[in-house]
Amino acid sequence: MPLILQILMACLLGGVLSLLAAFLVMFGLPKKWLSYAVSFSTGVLLATSMLHLLPEALSSGLTPQEVFPVLLASVLGFFVLEKLAIWRHSHHDADDSHLEISSKVHTSGHHHGDAGVLGILIGDGFHNFTDGVLIAAAFLTDPAIGWATTLAVIAHEIPQEAGDFAILLASGWERKKALFWNGVSSLASVAGGIIAYFSLEHTEAWIPYIVIIAAASFIYIAIADLLPRLKFEFQGLGWHSLCILMGISITLL
Template structure:
């Protein structure tokens, strides 16, 4: 039953990227104006899932959890710096060129999301669902960004959609492989990976999403961040 839940939620999480793509294709002007609200809600969901579920579970399983949480933050920073940001040749460009290397980095990020879901379902159904929801919300926003950036980079629309599907499928692939490989892994090692997963969520929320909300100041953004936190707490209590 656990593997069925994993497959279901990981595929939904992966398809949320494609859903974001189809949203921007169908309602381009509206989505670009309102996407910041989804980003704000995603911040609350990501941070609450990391601090209230992933980190506490990792603390129970391993005493060296903090090394792995910090290590994940540093690793993602380096990957983003050398792969995503390095592709921008202009001094102050706001939209970075999405060449093959950058697209590979984004696909790797989706793979990490899948690994996080696989790890979370190893702990419990509740943690798995919450981690999946966190991925779903921020992957939907990421789908909008990826497709928009690809078009900005003068990529053909059909080719951009194809690339978006490849990025989306990396999530369930990572989840299923991780779940199967970790079947015999000791609990303390699982704690390391959960701490790294928490660090990944914290980095994505703090480094990628929060700065985006500062570009458009609104009390609604603040409210939606808090609503995202409340949403995770409510779902966590409901699932037990």
């Protein structure tokens, strides 16, 4: 299959499947399953970044003295972007745990303004566009790494998309409307993938650095967001550990 078609398919899967999975988690499955999804996502993100992306960056010819400063700067950069509410838009009371989403959707009486909702969709679109760029860079490195990166994108999008649903519904949106506009936002990953394919294809020297940024993104999300939530899970520790190991195993396979 041509590489561009694989990138398009991966971007669509990364956007649409994560959106539908989040919708299922929000309205079709018990709330406790979302915490298990977080554990699975943690394993996928850490394994993809440390066992696929960073080794690939090192094997591309970059030295450790070149790779790890970029990794450090990227992790710190994501922290700054998050603080500026650009990267994962911690919007007002959206900083409450996604593990408590279902109850908040039905009990919250607070309605965000149209500007706040628009900011959520724009921020989510930017995030998805960036995911598309990272997916394309991974495929240009190696299709196998591209699919592993796609799995990691889907895994970390599930709790984020679930959080977006919670905020949009708390703002008074109907479920169908929230699903539609989140779907439109998710298509930004396709645009990111196409643009990255045609630009990075002619600037191959940049690809290893994009791969490092992708690894930093996954490490930051796992360590700064997902693992702190799991620290407060005192029930089902065995299942959480199993879900993390499943995420790692599937990534290796």
